[in-house]
Amino acid sequence: MTSKEPYTGAVCPVENDPQSRITLGHGGGGRLTRDLIETRIRPLLGNPFLNQEHDGAVLPNPGAPIAFTTDSYVVTPLFFPGGDIGTLAVYGTVNDLCMSGAIPKFLSLSLILQEGLEISTFESIMQSIKLSAKLANVQIVTGDTKVIEGQGDEAGMFITTSGIGITVFDPPPSPFRIAEGDLLVLNGDIGRHGTCILALRDGMEFETEIRSDCAPLTDQVQALYQSKYRINCMRDLTRGGLSAAVVELARSGGWDIELYEPEIPVLAAVQSACDLFGLDPLAVANEGRFIAFVDARDGERVSQVLAEQAPGAVRTIGRVIGPDKGGQVRLRNAYGGERILDLYSGEQLPRIC
Amino acid sequence: MTSKEPYTGAVCPVENDPQSRITLGHGGGGRLTRDLIETRIRPLLGNPFLNQEHDGAVLPNPGAPIAFTTDSYVVTPLFFPGGDIGTLAVYGTVNDLCMSGAIPKFLSLSLILQEGLEISTFESIMQSIKLSAKLANVQIVTGDTKVIEGQGDEAGMFITTSGIGITVFDPPPSPFRIAEGDLLVLNGDIGRHGTCILALRDGMEFETEIRSDCAPLTDQVQALYQSKYRINCMRDLTRGGLSAAVVELARSGGWDIELYEPEIPVLAAVQSACDLFGLDPLAVANEGRFIAFVDARDGERVSQVLAEQAPGAVRTIGRVIGPDKGGQVRLRNAYGGERILDLYSGEQLPRIC
Numbered sequence: 001m002t003s004k005e006p007y008t009g010a011v012c013p014v015e016n017d018p019q020s021r022i023t024l025g026h027g028g029g030g031r032l033t034r035d036l037i038e039t040r041i042r043p044l045l046g047n048p049f050l051n052q053e054h055d056g057a058v059l060p061n062p063g064a065p066i067a068f069t070t071d072s073y074v075v076t077p078l079f080f081p082g083g084d085i086g087t088l089a090v091y092g093t094v095n096d097l098c099m100s101g102a103i104p105k106f107l108s109l110s111l112i113l114q115e116g117l118e119i120s121t122f123e124s125i126m127q128s129i130k131l132s133a134k135l136a137n138v139q140i141v142t143g144d145t146k147v148i149e150g151q152g153d154e155a156g157m158f159i160t161t162s163g164i165g166i167t168v169f170d171p172p173p174s175p176f177r178i179a180e181g182d183l184l185v186l187n188g189d190i191g192r193h194g195t196c197i198l199a200l201r202d203g204m205e206f207e208t209e210i211r212s213d214c215a216p217l218t219d220q221v222q223a224l225y226q227s228k229y230r231i232n233c234m235r236d237l238t239r240g241g242l243s244a245a246v247v248e249l250a251r252s253g254g255w256d257i258e259l260y261e262p263e264i265p266v267l268a269a270v271q272s273a274c275d276l277f278g279l280d281p282l283a284v285a286n287e288g289r290f291i292a293f294v295d296a297r298d299g300e301r302v303s304q305v306l307a308e309q310a311p312g313a314v315r316t317i318g319r320v321i322g323p324d325k326g327g328q329v330r331l332r333n334a335y336g337g338e339r340i341l342d343l344y345s346g347e348q349l350p351r352i353c
Numbered sequence: 354m355t356s357k358e359p360y361t362g363a364v365c366p367v368e369n370d371p372q373s374r375i376t377l378g379h380g381g382g383g384r385l386t387r388d389l390i391e392t393r394i395r396p397l398l399g400n401p402f403l404n405q406e407h408d409g410a411v412l413p414n415p416g417a418p419i420a421f422t423t424d425s426y427v428v429t430p431l432f433f434p435g436g437d438i439g440t441l442a443v444y445g446t447v448n449d450l451c452m453s454g455a456i457p458k459f460l461s462l463s464l465i466l467q468e469g470l471e472i473s474t475f476e477s478i479m480q481s482i483k484l485s486a487k488l489a490n491v492q493i494v495t496g497d498t499k500v501i502e503g504q505g506d507e508a509g510m511f512i513t514t515s516g517i518g519i520t521v522f523d524p525p526p527s528p529f530r531i532a533e534g535d536l537l538v539l540n541g542d543i544g545r546h547g548t549c550i551l552a553l554r555d556g557m558e559f560e561t562e563i564r565s566d567c568a569p570l571t572d573q574v575q576a577l578y579q580s581k582y583r584i585n586c587m588r589d590l591t592r593g594g595l596s597a598a599v600v601e602l603a604r605s606g607g608w609d610i611e612l613y614e615p616e617i618p619v620l621a622a623v624q625s626a627c628d629l630f631g632l633d634p635l636a637v638a639n640e641g642r643f644i645a646f647v648d649a650r651d652g653e654r655v656s657q658v659l660a661e662q663a664p665g666a667v668r669t670i671g672r673v674i675g676p677d678k679g680g681q682v683r684l685r686n687a688y689g690g691e692r693i694l695d696l697y698s699g700e701q702l703p704r705i706c
Contacts, residue, residue, distance in 0.1 A: 024703040027703065028592060028593070028697070028702075028703070029593035029638075030597060030636075030696045030697040030698055031695075031698045032698055033593075034601070052528075052529075053528050053601075053605050054527060054528060055448075055449035055452045055588065055589065056420045056421055056422030056450055056453040056455070056518075057420065057421050057422070058419070058420050058453055058454070058455075058525050058527075059418060059419050059420070059421055061415065061416065061417050061419070063414065063416075065411055065412060066411070066414070066415070067410065067411050067412070068409055068410050068412055068459060068461060068494060068495055068517060069409030069410070069461065069495050070463045070495055070496060070497055070513070071463065071497045072463040072465050072513060073499075074465060074501050095408075096408035096409045097409055099407070099408040099409070100408060100409040100410075100411055101411070102409070102411075108421060108422065108515050109423070110423045110513045110515075111425070112425050112427060112465070112511055112513075141421060142422050142423055143423060144423055144424045144425050144513075146425045146426075146427045146704075147703070148427050148511075148703075148704060149703075158501075160425060160463045160497075160513035160515075162423055162461050162463075162515035163409075164419075164421060165409075172411050174405060174407060174411075175405075176405075235408065236408065239381060239382025239386075240381070240382035240383055240386075244382055248387070248406075252406050283383075285382070342384075343384040344381070344383040344384065345378060345383055345384045345385055349381075350501075350502075351499075351501060351502075
């Protein structure tokens with residue numbers, strides 16, 4: 001698995017070489033902090049805004065309403081098939097802006113590093129942030145670095161990204177715009193990110209490697225915007241998966257929603273992993289999947305627009321059926337049976353994103 | 354020390370009551386996460402933007418260039434005389450926006466909680482965030498909550514705040530606008546925050562309790578803006594203290610700067626603590642102090658404007674003397690001697706903010 005290479009330590013075999021690991025001094029605001037920024041962050045991420053060398057970035061007048069979001073990423077392990085904590089930190093925040101109906105523009109990057117983190121690992125993740133930001137067409141314009149006590153070879157890092165996007169949908173999609181009859185369009189198969197992390201942690205191998213679906217949604221959402229079809233709400237299916245997203249949205253506006261289980265795509269390897277671990281694929285985290293609530297008249301055409309951009313199978317998986325039960329989500333299986341979906345109490349997996 | 358009360362556990366004596374502590378499930382995106390947000394965050398911080406119940410907040414068109422900044426706060430202990438991690442997280446980010454020449458408007462709040470954190474501690478900090486945000490006249494409009502493995506009774510939390518402000522200074526103050534002859538005006542005595550934390554960690558008591566200077570700079574900066582005097586650059590004196598701030602700014606533009614040590618106010622208790630711990634008060638972190646680089650003609654009047662707002666002693670502590678040495682900072686003492694200031698290599702104190 002090439003994406004795990006930075007863990008092998010092959011690049012920096014001298015374990016206690018202070019040059020090869022992050023120390024508390026790198027977070028002290030003195031010369032080590034400046035050197036870390038000047039040699040290992042700014043050359044990769046630099047742009048005119050980041051280079052203002054100030055406490056914050058001054059950005060041009062957006063001339064439109066803006067979307068603003070934040071997420072902390074604490075995933076362990078740091079590297080996984082299909083991505084790493086850096087791709088997650090960029091795409092996760094980019095995707096939240098997309099879901100708000102905005103085109104992502106600017107990110108902030110705040111790092112909490114554990115003492116003892118390999119500098120080669122740090123550099124791999126900075127590279128990954130650079131490439132992800134380029135792919136998602138955003139600039140990292142401001143940041144911060146702190147160092148906390150580590151746990152030796154387990155030393156990791158936490159990343160918080162915040163993002164600013166310029167809203168393009170007018171009015172912006174919102175949970176409060178969901179309406180009776182809306183169709184729920186899903187942009188691909190679900191359950192990959194969560195099962196990928198779990199399989200990796202448990203050292204399980206499946207016939208087909210499960211790769212995280214971690215990806216930016218910018219192109220898909222931009223295509224939806226340009227299509228001018230009526231998108232009432234969008235939500236990405238991260239922690240808690242498809243079921244948490246739909247249950248929360250159903251409750252926001254008090255709308256009952258029906259989901260069709262046979263229409264929800266799940267890869268065979270993901271289903272096997274879920275069976276083994278006793279997980280419900282509907283409740284497993286994704287990092288590149290979302291549902292759009294679409295006016296019924298436009299459902300088919302929205303699916304076509306998405307199918308041109310999305311890498312996976314686009315499906316209409318449900319419908320807003322009315323207000324009778326005040327926000328109930330029913331899952332109908334292939335045999336006509338149904339069950340009520342609810343939020344799981346805790347989580348299936350800690351530190352998954 | 355009333356600000357330390359949440360540590361005593363008096364409110365939640367039953368140590369293993371799951372209701373009284375944060376669990377990994379609170380970060381899982383399920384029912385526990387929702388309950389934490391709905392019962393312990395939203396009722397305190399709620400406002401129309403936060404209540405959009407979406408992945409991000411949609412904010413009105415700012416109609417002007419915006420400032421954007423981020424900082425992670427990892428201070429330990431969580432509570433200290435004069436503040437706590439919550440006040441720090443609000444004021445620190447608010448102050449960075451002020452230094453960029455902006456009026457702070459919106460904050461995001463991303464929490465990384467350690468499993469085992471007392472819920473009563475969490476609530477105290479949320480209260481503190483609420484009050485600080487009110488005092489600094491900003492709204493918390495979006496957020497995130499994650500939970501990581503804890504360390505039993507040592508369980509703490511990390512907070513990352515990002516902020517958006519509307520720039521009012523035109524052109525905005527910047528390290529690149531510093532000019533020969535500029536006076537350096539300081540808004541109060543230095544070294545409190547760092548020595549306060551260190552004294553607390555070491556259980557030291559001084560005749561006079563050292564309180565952190567943690568405070569929002571909004572009113573002071575707004576008064577400067579309204580005065581229309583020419584402020585070329587502002588910088589708050591956080592990690593690395595006064596000396597790191599001045600050294601970095603001197604290097605940004607290659608300007609030599611002279612500082613007058615007798616003019617730099619240091620409280621007697623702070624000086625005693627520094628003598629005991631072997632610290633240089635000029636390099637100790639502050640959380641409510643800044644320097645303004647002011648056109649020489651306006652120096653006196655800027656001091657007067659600040660003196661009306663600032664709680665401490667306002668002083669002109671130095672001058673930009675020219676480009677000859679390419680960015681050297683000289684500290685002149687009362688006897689005419691001088692020494693060159695440089696960045697310290699690491700840090701004097703880890704996890705100070």
